[in-house]
Amino acid sequence: RLRKTKLLRRKKAILYAGAVGLIIIAAVIALSLFTGPAEAIESIAVLPLKNLTGDIEQEYFVDGITDELIGQLGQISGLRRVISRTSIMKYKDTDKSLSEIARELNVDALVEGSVQQVGDSVRIRVQLIDALPEEQNLWGQTYERPMTEVLAMYNEVARAIVNEVQITLTPKEETRLASTLQINPQAYEAYLKGMSHLYKLTPPELDAALHYFEQALEIDPNYALAYTGISFVWIGRQQMGLLIPSEATPKAKEAAQRALELDDTLAEVHYTLGIIRTWSDWDWEGGEQAFKRALEIKPNYA
Structure with missing residues (x-):
């Protein structure tokens, strides 16, 4: 009987240890999936977006969207520094690593992505990357909107990035980023x-x-x-x-x-x-x- 009791206790201990182990593994997986920034992000560079339209003549359009994202983020007062177009365009088609670029620009994070045209719509893929000390993908999302609604799409991207880096918007910034103004x-x-x-x-x-x-x-x-x-x-x-x-x-x-x-x-x-x-x-x-x-x-x- 005593032996049976010991066996039962041992089984319970093994089951308990197994449950604890599973919890630890699950926690590790969860942490690996959510890789938030270790430090506050106050400076950002939007790298030249990649042209996936299949048409070299659309470079002006892709570069224009890069400018728009820089402009949107540049209006956020909580971001200490957003790198200008002049400084980032030299990295168009560069072979340098994201970590090298982040060091050269002295920024906390980088935004990179691509642009496609799908019929009368625009699709952009955007990623926010903490490049130092090692490249770490913080957030990524794909957006697609009709051309008439691209301004609202830029606002949506900017808001998502701001939320990810946990910056508080002013009431004016909230109003601006909520705009759904359409264009020709x-x-x-x-x-x-x-x-x-x-x-x-x-x-x-x-x-x-x-x-x-x-x-x-x-x-x-x-x-x-x-x-x-x-x-x-x-x-x-x-x-x-x-x-x-x-x-x-x-x-x-x-x-x-x-x-x-x-x-x-x-x-x-x-x-x-x-x-x-x-x-x-x-x-x-x-x-x-x-x-x-x-x-x-x-x-x-x-």
Whole structure:
């Protein structure tokens, strides 16, 4: 009888040990599946998204979406630093590891992904990666929306990243990221083409940029960002010495003022006005006010 009791106790002990072991294994698996950041993430770089459209001519579109995500995250005041387009584009098609890139940019995390066009819709795959000291996938998601709803999709991606890094949004940021504003797909594509030429900043590219910005306005006469783009073109022509200030400044001002009338919440508009006031009007105080307003809207506007 005593022997039987000992056997029963031993079986219970074995069962108990087995149950504890299973719990530990389950916990380890759960932790491996959820690999949250060990430290607070306050700086992010959005790497150039990969073009999976199968069409090299769509690079402008893919790069435009990269810009949009940088812009969305750049408006989050809780993020101490969001790396600018100028700094990240050199990593397009790079062979460097994510850890190397994170060290060079001195950021806590990286965003990478890809873009596809599916009929009249856009599909983007986005991942948030803690690259230091070792690459660790924190979050990933695929989004697909009609072209008319891409702005809402960018907001959704930005909100998901902010939630993942546990940053508290201000009421204004909450409202902005909840926006479901729709756009005209043709006007938007013309605007992105214009921006792709504008960034190259040569006389022929400025001409091409102006053409596409004007094309966007033919499609949507109330497209504020297209007016901002036109203002940048005239500023660029003046700064490159292609036109004297008396020729370029009135046109730059006219376009910027129209953009401001249409949407005074665009950081790009106030940045443009800041350049005009400092470079052309020598209005240092007015220029400073415009630049400060741009930074209020987009704290990481480099």
